[in-house]
Amino acid sequence: MKTVNVSIVTPDGPVYNSEVEMVSTKAMSGELGILPGHVPMVAPLAIGAVRLQKDGNTDLVAVSGGFLEVRPDKVTILAQTAEKANEIDIDRAIEAKKRAEERLNQHNQSHVDFKRAELALRRAMNRLNVAQFK
Ligand code: ATP
Numbered sequence: 001m002k003t004v005n006v007s008i009v010t011p012d013g014p015v016y017n018s019e020v021e022m023v024s025t026k027a028m029s030g031e032l033g034i035l036p037g038h039v040p041m042v043a044p045l046a047i048g049a050v051r052l053q054k055d056g057n058t059d060l061v062a063v064s065g066g067f068l069e070v071r072p073d074k075v076t077i078l079a080q081t082a083e084k085a086n087e088i089d090i091d092r093a094i095e096a097k098k099r100a101e102e103r104l105n106q107h108n109q110s111h112v113d114f115k116r117a118e119l120a121l122r123r124a125m126n127r128l129n130v131a132q133f134k
Helices: 090-105 111-131
Strands: 004-010 013-020 022-027 030-034 041-054 057-071 074-079 082-084
Touching: 004 057, 004 082, 013 041, 013 057, 013 082, 022 057, 041 074, 041 111, 057 111, 090 111
Parallel strands: 004 074
Antiparallel strands: 004 013, 022 030, 022 041, 041 057, 057 074, 057 082
């Protein structure tokens, strides 16, 4: 089976590097599935899970936005934050989700705070979703 090297990096350093048979992730434009030999492209990423498939196993990494760069033999994900499923602190994500929901339930807030709380909620829910697969 052909493979492609996938590297996920954040401003804090590398999070994941492996040869995989397929990588799927959530771009701003929708779900993307990348196989070895894919044409070069760059796409902005949404908050979501990166699924990395190899030998019948799937690794999951939670990312909160960034960029995907595809070359035929290499996929690089430059993410704002990235955590492997087994590195996610579930209690922390539950607390972050609660805080975001409380903010969203307050009515007298500015648009900016509302958007910020909505993004925090999506990050927390993404982490909780990915953590289920550890
Ligand atoms: P919190 O309010 O809990 O900080 P957040 O969504 O605001 O959540 P980020 O700003 O996205 O946090 O991330 C800050 C740093 O903390 C990043 O390095 C990120 O990987 C890490 N991080 C955030 N939440 C978790 C978590 N639940 N488990 C592990 N690492 C986390």
